Amino acid sequence: MRVSLKDVASHAGVSIKTVSNVVNDFPHVTPAMRARVQRSIDELGYRPNLAARHLRKGRTGIIALALPELGNPYFAELAACVVDAADERGYTVLLDHTGGRRDREVLVSQGFRSRVIDGLILSPLELEPEDLALRSEQVPLVLLGERDYDLPYDHIAIDNVAAARVAVRHLIDLGRRDLAFLGARRGQQSRPALLRLRGWREELDASGLPNDEGLVATTEGWGHADGARAMAYLLDSGRRPDAVFAYNDLIAIGAMRVLSERGLRVPEDVAVVGFDDVVEGRYGAVTLTSVSPDKPAIARAAVEAVLAGLLDKEYVPRRVQADFELVERESTLGRR
Known part of the structure; x- marks a missing residue:
């Protein structure tokens, strides 16, 4: 049977509220109390019900990632990095394949899945500025890649x-x-x-x-x-x-x-x-x-931007320039 907050509280000899404060990482919990509750969590194997937590906040706990080419290794590797970054924040990623088609990119950006997602990370190829200018969907949108739309959305790319x-x-x-x-x-x-x-x-x-x-x-x-x-x-x-x-x-x-x-x-x-x-x-x-390109950094920045837009109504979208490096190997240096 699933271990509950009540089970952890009983095992640790504390209130359910105290356990909730530890699970949600509230700062006012003393180190000794945090350690006590954490021992009970570890011994009982308690896992928070993230779906229920998100629903209580009026969210789904799902971020959509829309990419043009899932068969392209770069996008596959980037998707894995986004999944990892989202998982660290307790979110699940819903993957969408646009094929780089404008009609698919418009459909995704206009929020046809908005009832089941909390935010969208989109790497567009054919989407035009006028398509986004007409966007009325309130779900946070983060753009990846080099299309410059000059619109109030987070944009993450390398130079x-x-x-x-x-x-x-x-x-x-x-x-x-x-x-x-x-x-x-x-x-x-x-x-x-x-x-x-x-x-x-x-x-x-x-x-x-x-x-x-x-x-x-x-x-x-x-x-x-x-x-x-x-x-x-x-x-x-x-x-x-x-x-x-x-x-x-x-x-x-x-x-x-x-x-x-x-x-x-x-x-x-x-x-x-x-x-x-x-x-x-x-x-x-x-x-x-x-x-x-620093794919893990791009992924983390994208997930953080979605969550910032979701949690802070005063959030101002940013342009983020991710790092890159040249990795030198045999195709230019030969065997050494």
């Missing part, structure tokens, strides 16, 4: 331009001079792909190297096959860069496969840098140098 420049600088410092960019997209100037391409251009300019647009390859998607096709396109066109900066790790891994098939060595002939630092890149035949 993609700065991150790209760090990656390109690493390649230049290694003596590479013909740097390709794989994963460009047409239009959509606020999207991560063009921000990273902008960083590629800016660092080349700062280093006095030419912006060779012939070394920029566009892709339809952001998977392994897209990287393989982009790399093959450059090589088939007669261009052979001595370094590649890819929009993400999946494109980088696809590119490395084609380089190997064409008899080119990584990094001796072509150095490769990816973006996202997904687990797959750490265990290939050649481990991948990658820009690593």
Whole structure:
């Protein structure tokens, strides 16, 4: 049978109110009393009924997380970090898959699940500012990624331009001079792909190297096959860069496969840098140098922003810039 507050109180020889104060971490409980109650909690195996607690406060204890690509390792790893961060605060995560479609993103952002969630964390690709400007739903909304909506919602992202420049600088410092960019997209100037391409251009300019647009390859998607096709396109066109900066790790891994098939060595002939630092890149035949966003920090900031908006009616949404680092591995440094 489930252990109740009453059982704990009886075991510890204190009132139910005292046990409740300890469970809810009220500060006025003395250390000795807290230790006494905690011993009874541990011995009896008491677990608080979080669902009942949330319902008493008029909440569900559920945060929705809406992502564009659940099959993408970056989003899968980010989702795991959000689940962990929410669990630390006693919340459950409801996962939604938008496919990066505007109609799905509009539906999610307008609160079609608002009766069952306390807040929404959304990583949009196609959602437009006018879609959010019409939002009447009161459930707290936190945005992830690089779409700049200039609206009063929490927004958490890394500086993609700065991150790209760090990656390109690493390649230049290694003596590479013909740097390709794989994963460009047409239009959509606020999207991560063009921000990273902008960083590629800016660092080349700062280093006095030419912006060779012939070394920029566009892709339809952001998977392994897209990287393989982009790399093959450059090589088939007669261009052979001595370094590649890819929009993400999946494109980088696809590119490395084609380089190997064409008899080119990584990094001796072509150095490769990816973006996202997904687990797959750490265990290939050649481990991948990658820009690593601080995914746990992004997740914690998103969950904290949802709860701040839920608990504080005077809360002012913020823009949070998460950290990143370049993790150097064999695809640029070789085996050591």
